[in-house]
Amino acid sequence: MSDDRPLGYASPPCLAHEVDPAYFDPLAVDPQQAADVARWRRTTRERLLAERAALPASARTEMGRALAAGLDALLAEQVGPVSGRIVSAYWPIKCEPDLRGWLRRLLAAGATTALPVVETRAAPLVFRCWRPGARMTRGHWNILVPPEDAGTVTPEVTIAPLVGWDAAGYRLGYGGGYFDRTLAALSPAPFVIGVGLEAARLATIYPQPHDVPMDAIVTEAGLRIVRGR
Template sequence: MTGEPRIPCGHAALPASANSHAAFAHGADKAALRAMLKAARRALDPLQKAQRDAAIAARVLAWWQGHMAGGAASLLGVYWPLRGEPDLHPVYAELAGAGVRLALPLVLAPDTALAFVEWVPGEDMLSDRMGVAVPAVQRVLDRPPVLLVPCLGFTAERYRLGYGGGYYDRTLEALPRPYTVGIAYAGDQVVFAGAQHDVALDVVMTEGGINEG
């Protein structure tokens, strides 16, 4: 929940850990990294995925209760899992039950920032123009002060690799920037050279731990 600019990314990120999918891929282009990470997610055993999702959900809940509960951040931007992303629905329900207002991203048009709509777990949903689930009754909100941001990949310096649409990049351009919590699997850590305009996430949470600046 800070409006201060994050670290600009003008150089290659630090090497990935030895157990990441792309520890060997220093200098690889982003398209190759995306293809590799997508294939790895498709190959993930469903039971292992469920266990990892539960571990991430527990970490997110503990972090929220320790850092955000009772503060000014009563609105949290979350995401609906796609393409094998970590499924955090159980923690969404628990947070909503504790009085936290939740918001889902909404794509209004190509090459634009995301809008956000209020979401109550269990309400009727429909698919937006991108095929993503959104509430059937759309109650538009201001951009939440804290966002859970799904990552296809991430670097040791918390730079995010997404799917290439740039929606989150455009969403984070306007100041004050929200506090960003990247959500990924530990093996999704990669190495790539970032662009000058790239913004580091504040935190990345995986089943294995928390990478926080």
């Protein structure tokens, strides 16, 4: 925003896109700014989801293969052998890249694989063990999840789906805040990898105090960012 504007005036709605990222304060708690960011995120989320849904199924399949290859390379470099490790991913919704085949390969290599589950609304996720062909139930938002008797684990590596992302490692998700709550609560902290489309890169998501950055981001174009921990 221009520096010569009078101080104390409330900004009009949806001005977040006009804020130069170099001057945006990620720790700002100004209510008007937070409202502007929330509105900007809603419209940006809707646009990115529509663009992703418009991709041909064949293109999404190829992107999923490329993402799996990128994840394999990243894990080999940052984590090492997956045997004995606990890795969580997600059940794909809303045209997300499908990584279930990649999870199957990790399971075959000796990893424990898990999926996130909403057990309590507005609370951190839990992670239940998953195996191909295992019984599934309908969970929050009608998403298929492992049943309660599948057993819970704490992941050492967790994959977070991205609607949008920025070069600082911040994630634009679906707006429920579940991943941020979960990542803030998990101890020990897992290695968190965001996966999404290259076209979903944003100059910034205008991070707020509750946003938790990813440790790494992988797109179909390869590894885009690894942050120091």
